[in-house]
Amino acid sequence: MPPTGTVTPNTPAVEQTCAAVLELLLPHRRAADPDTPAPVDAFPEQLCQIADFVEAGDPIVFTLPGFPCKSPSPAKVLGHLPDEGERLSLTFLNDLCEAVRGVYPPGARMEICSDGHIFGDLIRVPDAHIDAYSDELAAVIRREHLHHLSVFDLRDVLGDLPHDEKRARVHARYAPTVEELRAEVKADDGTLALYRGITRFLIEDTADFTGTRSALQRECRQRAYGVIQRSRAWGDLIAEHHPRTVRLSIHPQRRGTAKFGIRLLDAEDAWTTPWHSAVLHRRDGGWELMRRSDAERLGRVVLRDGRPSHFETA
Numbered sequence: 001m002p003p004t005g006t007v008t009p010n011t012p013a014v015e016q017t018c019a020a021v022l023e024l025l026l027p028h029r030r031a032a033d034p035d036t037p038a039p040v041d042a043f044p045e046q047l048c049q050i051a052d053f054v055e056a057g058d059p060i061v062f063t064l065p066g067f068p069c070k071s072p073s074p075a076k077v078l079g080h081l082p083d084e085g086e087r088l089s090l091t092f093l094n095d096l097c098e099a100v101r102g103v104y105p106p107g108a109r110m111e112i113c114s115d116g117h118i119f120g121d122l123i124r125v126p127d128a129h130i131d132a133y134s135d136e137l138a139a140v141i142r143r144e145h146l147h148h149l150s151v152f153d154l155r156d157v158l159g160d161l162p163h164d165e166k167r168a169r170v171h172a173r174y175a176p177t178v179e180e181l182r183a184e185v186k187a188d189d190g191t192l193a194l195y196r197g198i199t200r201f202l203i204e205d206t207a208d209f210t211g212t213r214s215a216l217q218r219e220c221r222q223r224a225y226g227v228i229q230r231s232r233a234w235g236d237l238i239a240e241h242h243p244r245t246v247r248l249s250i251h252p253q254r255r256g257t258a259k260f261g262i263r264l265l266d267a268e269d270a271w272t273t274p275w276h277s278a279v280l281h282r283r284d285g286g287w288e289l290m291r292r293s294d295a296e297r298l299g300r301v302v303l304r305d306g307r308p309s310h311f312e313t314a
Contacts, residue, residue: 030261068116085274
């Protein structure tokens with residue numbers, strides 16, 4: 001089987017099916033170039049990835065790095081376990097896989113590649129909280145009967161080794177150097193936007209810093225390079241363990257890149273995720289991600305199974 005990205009849909013039936021699958025993704029695209037028209041033929045990389053499965057008649061496999069852990073900032077989230085934001089997002093992803101079956105009978109499945117342990121030391125979240133978050137993700141998938149989804153994390157790769165040792169092994173084998181990243185940030189607008197976005201999140205999520213604001217900014221800029229290093233390392237590890245896949249991302253992506261950015265829930269900021277926010281149930285029936293502190297001003301907290309789950313407009 002040729003490697004992903006090299007297959008060209010060479011029959012009208014394959015082309016039509018690949019286009020139909022991609023059309024299911026396009027309405028949910030998280031774009032780094034939102035003002036640029038995005039027809040199906042603007043995504044040759046994704047069409048090739050999908051064609052790899054369609055030509056063989058195999059179920060399509062999506063991989064989505066993300067769902068790492070909750071932000072450590074109590075101003076953003078309700079706690080350290082998945083809540084309604086994760087439940088709605090996982091249900092959406094499962095429904096998306098189910099919709100694929102409507103245009104391609106072999107269907108699709110999705111590996112949620114939970115990356116919390118990769119970053120735990122850099123984002124200052126205890127490994128025990130990350131384990132609890134990942135375990136609850138798997139429990140949500142079971143309870144909600146989301147049969148198209150599964151969770152993949154470092155425990156599937158390195159078992160019960162100490163978390164620091166796992167991080168060190170992955171970093172040493174896969175991560176680019178800081179010097180390489182600094183050069184890329186200077187040369188590439190997309191990497192610069194990612195670096196700035198991660199720096200902003202790290203500043204917002206640091207609640208116990210005792211130094212000056214400028215010192216916090218310097219420290220978070222340094223940590224941001226580490227987060228990008230680990231993110232690249234995690235991506236390469238996923239590619240090694242899932243070499244044949246349609247690659248999704250929760251970060252905004254430009255057309256023509258190997259990853260397709262996907263939006264999980266509505267939010268004003270394209271960088272907002274369920275693990276950096278709480279979810280508000282609006283009067284019109286819609287759901288929106290926002291900071292917990294903002295959601296508290298707009299609604300009342302709702303419990304699910306005895307835990308805070310989301311906010312509901314009063």
